[in-house]
Amino acid sequence: MFSPYxxxxxxxxxxxxxSLNVALYGPQHRWVMTERPSANVARDPSNLTIGASQVRWDGNALEIEIEERDTRLFNPVHRRVRGTVRVIPEALNPTSFALDPAQNHIWHCMAPRARIEVTMVQPDLSWSGQGYFDHNRGREPLESGFNTWHWSRAHMKEGAVVCYEGERGDGSLFASAIRFDRHGIPAEADLPAIAHLPRSKWQVERRTRSEIGVAEVRRTWEDTPFYARSQLASKLYGEEVVAIQESLDMRRFASPAVQFMLPFRMPRKAL
Structure with a gap:
């Protein structure tokens, strides 16, 4: 949905x-988002192949085989990025949610809680931990449906919570908090107070929800002219949590300046 092409x-x-987007943070930072044409794509109900990378669902886990090369600004050397990521859901949620009254934009959190196993060969690193798996689909461009978007997800002692809010393209506001129990069953929850966050270095407005109206940005992983991804510490429903938070400004995304810059981070392969 962010493809300038x-x-x-x-x-x-x-x-x-x-394209398959891969982002590795830390000393061995890697960024991959190379777009490929339909001739390099194959799919069936359980498999997706994009170039040399593959995504497979075996009935119990989502396995992502990564075979890519990274993109670095002002550096013509594209390092190999190769490895395997397994996402093992702790529970599956069958329910989708419409994000607008016309149901042009649908969000589905398939696995609100999951375990992940990461084994990278290039660069050489591995770990295991907590994960999450969702997807969005729509019948119109995202920038037509929304001006701004703020989203966060936190694992709880049992289950997980997702908060999202923003401004639709018509200027109307929306906000929801969804709690998933340990079986993955969702339920609307009372919205915690708004917690304003400092703007990103690119001055993207950020906000989240917290029981005390205060949250701390522990680190920011992605800081772009229209999008920021951060790790937060906050309090939700009586629990101290670590949350992943994203803020998106679709008006900036649609601007000619950003559309001009995107191909430098998102190259396209002819084959």
Missing amino acids: YKASGRGDPIDHS
Whole structure:
């Protein structure tokens, strides 16, 4: 949905603008988001192949085989990024949520809680921990439906909580908190107080929800002209939590300046 090539094409065949996004943070930072045409894409109900990378669902886990090269600004050397990520859901949620009255934008959190196992070969590193798995789909461009978007997700002692809010394209506001129990069953929850966060270095407005109206930005992983991804410490429903938070400004995304810059971070392969 962030592809400048897809936007420039008039948004015809989305399969002709496919990519696997890989972001590794830390001393061995890697960034991958290379777009490929439909000739390099194959799919069936349980498998997706994009270039040399593959995503498979075996009935119990989502396995992602990564075979890519990274992108670095002002550096022509593209380092190999190779490894395997397994996402093992602790519970599966069958319910989708409409994000607008016309149901043009649908969010589905398939695994509100999951375990992950990461084994990278290049760079050489591995770990295991907590994970999450969701997806969005829509019948119109995201920038048509929304001006701004703030989202966060935290694991609880039992289950998980997702908070999202923002401004739709027509100027109306929306906000929800969804709690998932240990079986993955969702339920609307009372919205905690707004916690304003410092703007990112690119001056993207950020906010989240916290029981005490205060949250701390522990680190910011992605800081771009239209998007920021951060780790927070806050309090939700009586628990001290560590949350993943994202803020998105679709008005900035649609600007000519950002559309000009995106191909430097998101190259496209002819084959």
